[in-house]
Amino acid sequence: MHLNESPFEPSKLVSTYVSKYVSALNLYHVDELEREFLKKLSNYVKLPEEYVGVFPSSSEALTSIIRLCKSRGLRLSSVWPSFHGFIEFAQMEGTSVDLINLIPEFFELDLAKIAREGSSSKALYLSNPNNPTSNMLFQDLETLEFLINRFGLVIVDEAYFEFSRFTVADKVKNYDNLIVVRTFSKAFSLAGARVGYAVANPELLEELKRCTALFSTSITSLAAALGALEDLKYMEEVVSKTIELREELRKSLEEIGLSTLDSRTNFLFIKLPTSGRSVAKYLAERGIKVRSYEDEIIRNYIRVSISSRENNLSFLRALHEYLKR
Ligand SMILES: Cc1ncc(COP(=O)(O)O)c(C=O)c1O
Known part of the structure; x- marks a missing residue:
C-alpha cells in the first residue's frame, strides 16, 4: 500500500488489445495503432490531437519536461511536500528544484511566497491533487492564472484527475506556457504498462516531444492503454469503488481518533500522534508497506x-494495535 497502484486488475479489453498487437512486436511502431490511440485519447481529453503527446509513463513525460526546461534555461521550482519523483528526475538530469513550503497542517499553497519566488526564468511544478498530501492545491482558474502570469512555465501533474475530476487541461488552448501531465497508472489500473501523456499548446508539445526518444512507448503498452480507453465504464467503476473503499477506511480511522487530509486521490494522508517512520516499520514487519x-x-x-x-482492514487492525501499545 505504498505505491498508489490500483487494487483492481485492468479492464478485460486490455488483454484483448494486447493479444491483437503481440504479433506486431517485430516492428518499432504500428501506424494504425498510434492513430487510433491518439484519436481516442484526444476524445477523452476533449482537445484536438495536436495538443496531446504520448510518453512511456508520466514519469518520462516529467523527465522530458525537465530536459526542455534545461534547454530553455528555466530553473525548476515546486512546493514541498510534493511528488518526490519530480525532484529525483531533476537530479538524474543533473539539476535541482527550489522548494517553497506549503502552509503546514492544511498543506495549502502559500501564494504570497510563490509570488515572491515567481519569475519568467523559472518553471513551477505542481501535482494537483498533491502527492503525498492527497488534497487539491487549487480548484479555481484565478489561481492558475496567477501562477501562469508569474512563471515562465507551469507544469500541472494531474495523475489523479479521474479521482478529483478537476482539470486545467482545456486551458492549454489559452496559454502557451502551461503543460498538463496525466497517467494510465492510477484510475486505468495500468501502472505496469508505463503509459502517460502530456497536454500542451502544439508548438510547445513539439518541442517537448523532441526531448524524448522516438518509439519509446512500446506497441503492447499502447495497445493496453487503447483497450483501457475503450472501456471507460470499467475505469469509472474502478474510481467509484476506490472512493467508496477510501471513505470506509477514512471513517474507520476517525473512529480510532486519527484524522486525514481531504483526499481527492486513491490514497490517504494520515496524521499520527507519533513518528510515521516507527509506524511504517511496525507495519512492514507485519507485511504491510506504507510511505x-x-x-x-x-x-x-x-x-x-x-x-x-x-488489505485495508489488515492495515487498520495493525495500526490500531500499534497505537494501543
Ligand atoms: C503525482 C504523480 N505524478 C506522477 C506519478 C508517476 O506515474 P507514472 O506511473 O505514470 O510514472 C505518480 C505516481 O505515483 C504521482 O503520484
Missing part, C-alpha cells in the same frame, strides 16, 4: 494507498 517520511514537516504522517477491503 513514511524523514522530513520534519511530515514526519508524523503516513501515506497509505487504498487497497482491497481485506
Whole structure:
C-alpha cells in the first residue's frame, strides 16, 4: 500500500488489445495503432490531437519536461511536500528544484511566497491533487492564472484527475506556457504498462516531444492503454469503488481518533500522534508497506494507498494495535 497502484486488475479489453498487437512486436511502431490511440485519447481529453503527446509513463513525460526546461534555461521550482519523483528526475538530469513550503497542517499553497519566488526564468511544478498530501492545491482558474502570469512555465501533474475530476487541461488552448501531465497508472489500473501523456499548446508539445526518444512507448503498452480507453465504464467503476473503499477506511480511522487530509486521490494522508517512520516499520514487519517520511514537516504522517477491503482492514487492525501499545 505504498505505491498508489490500483487494487483492481485492468479492464478485460486490455488483454484483448494486447493479444491483437503481440504479433506486431517485430516492428518499432504500428501506424494504425498510434492513430487510433491518439484519436481516442484526444476524445477523452476533449482537445484536438495536436495538443496531446504520448510518453512511456508520466514519469518520462516529467523527465522530458525537465530536459526542455534545461534547454530553455528555466530553473525548476515546486512546493514541498510534493511528488518526490519530480525532484529525483531533476537530479538524474543533473539539476535541482527550489522548494517553497506549503502552509503546514492544511498543506495549502502559500501564494504570497510563490509570488515572491515567481519569475519568467523559472518553471513551477505542481501535482494537483498533491502527492503525498492527497488534497487539491487549487480548484479555481484565478489561481492558475496567477501562477501562469508569474512563471515562465507551469507544469500541472494531474495523475489523479479521474479521482478529483478537476482539470486545467482545456486551458492549454489559452496559454502557451502551461503543460498538463496525466497517467494510465492510477484510475486505468495500468501502472505496469508505463503509459502517460502530456497536454500542451502544439508548438510547445513539439518541442517537448523532441526531448524524448522516438518509439519509446512500446506497441503492447499502447495497445493496453487503447483497450483501457475503450472501456471507460470499467475505469469509472474502478474510481467509484476506490472512493467508496477510501471513505470506509477514512471513517474507520476517525473512529480510532486519527484524522486525514481531504483526499481527492486513491490514497490517504494520515496524521499520527507519533513518528510515521516507527509506524511504517511496525507495519512492514507485519507485511504491510506504507510511505513514511524523514522530513520534519511530515514526519508524523503516513501515506497509505487504498487497497482491497481485506488489505485495508489488515492495515487498520495493525495500526490500531500499534497505537494501543
Ligand atoms: C503525482 C504523480 N505524478 C506522477 C506519478 C508517476 O506515474 P507514472 O506511473 O505514470 O510514472 C505518480 C505516481 O505515483 C504521482 O503520484
